[in-house]
Amino acid sequence: MTSRRVLVTGANGFVGRAVVLRLLRDQVLMPVAAVRSASCLSGLCPTVIFDLSSAKELPELEAIDVVIHAAARVHVMKESSPDALAAFRKVNVDGTVRLARKAAQSGVRRFIFISSIKVNGEITLPGRPFRADDVPAPQDPYGVSKLEAEQALRSIGRETGMEIVIVRPPLVYGPGVRANFQRVMSLLTRRLPLPMGSIDNRRSLVGINNLVDLIVTCIDRDAARNQTFLVSDDKDLSTSELLRCLQATIGRKALLLPFPELLLTAALRLFGMGSVSQRLCGSLQVDISQTKKTLDWTAPYSPEKELQKTALKFLESTND
Incomplete structure (x- = not known):
C-alpha cells in the first residue's frame, strides 16, 4: 500500500x-x-x-x-x-x-x-x-x-x-442495506398478499459494489476530471421484477396479486401515500452511456447476483 x-x-x-x-x-x-x-x-x-x-x-x-x-x-x-x-x-x-x-x-x-x-x-x-x-x-x-x-x-x-x-446514484442496495429496501424485504417475509404483481414501470438501481467500483475508478482516471456521472447496474427492473427476484432468494411466498396499477396508485394517494405510489409505480431510469464511454467503465456485478446477496444478508440478520 x-x-x-x-x-x-x-x-x-x-x-x-x-x-x-x-x-x-x-x-x-x-x-x-x-x-x-x-x-x-x-x-x-x-x-x-x-x-x-x-x-x-x-x-x-x-x-x-x-x-x-x-x-x-x-x-x-x-x-x-x-x-x-x-x-x-x-x-x-x-x-x-x-x-x-x-x-x-x-x-x-x-x-x-x-x-x-x-x-x-x-x-x-x-x-x-x-x-x-x-x-x-x-x-x-x-x-x-x-x-x-x-x-x-x-x-x-x-x-x-x-x-x-x-x-x-439512484437507489443503492446491497448486503446490509436499510431504510425502504429493508422494509420491502420485511414485507416479503410476512407472506401477505401484495397488490404489486402488475406494475410495469422501469427503475434504475445500483448495487453497492457497482457504485463503489465507479467511485474507485474516478480516483485516478484522467477523464473523470471535472465531470458529472450517472451510475446504475445498467439493467432496469420493474417493481414486480424486483420483488420476484428478492422473493426467489428469501423463499417466503408472498402473493403478488395482479392488481390494476391505476387503482393501486389511486388507493395509495387516497390514503396520503402519493410519494410511496410514485416510488412503487413510477419510472426512474438513468442513461449511463456517457459514464461508460468517458471512463471506459461497465458495471462489473450483475444485479441478479447482487440482489441475491442482499436478500441472503437480510435473512441472516433476521435469524440472529
Missing part, C-alpha cells in the same frame, strides 16, 4: 464504509475514515472525527490526495424538521463547502462528491431517461441541497483548480 491517502467522509455509512473496505482490499491507496463517532473501522485504517454539521470540526487534509465525500444528511420518508430545506442546506451545502475549501487550501488534488439522482428529478417518461447533462429539476429539499452543493463545488473548483468529480 502506497503513502497516498484518500479521505472518505461518512465512513460509518453504507456507501462510505463500502468504499473504505474496497480500498483496504485493493491495497493500492491508504484510506482515512472520517467518522462522527467510534467506528468498527478503527484498527483497520486511520480514522478521524468529522461532523459535517459542525463548523469547528474539520479533519487535517495536508497529507490527503483525494477526498471522497459520502457524508450527508440523507433523505427520509417522514421528515421531522419544521424547515427541512434549511436543515439539509446546513449539512449538505454549508458543511460540504467548508470541507471543500479546506481541501483546496490543503492541496487536495481531487474532490469526489457523492450526490444523488434526485438532482435530476423524481420520475422519467418512457424513452426519456435522465442524463448527466439534463437541466436539473430537484423536487424535494434533499435534492435541492445536493444540487446547491454541486454548484458550490464547481465554483470552488474553478477558483482553486481542485478537480471536482460528481457521482449521482
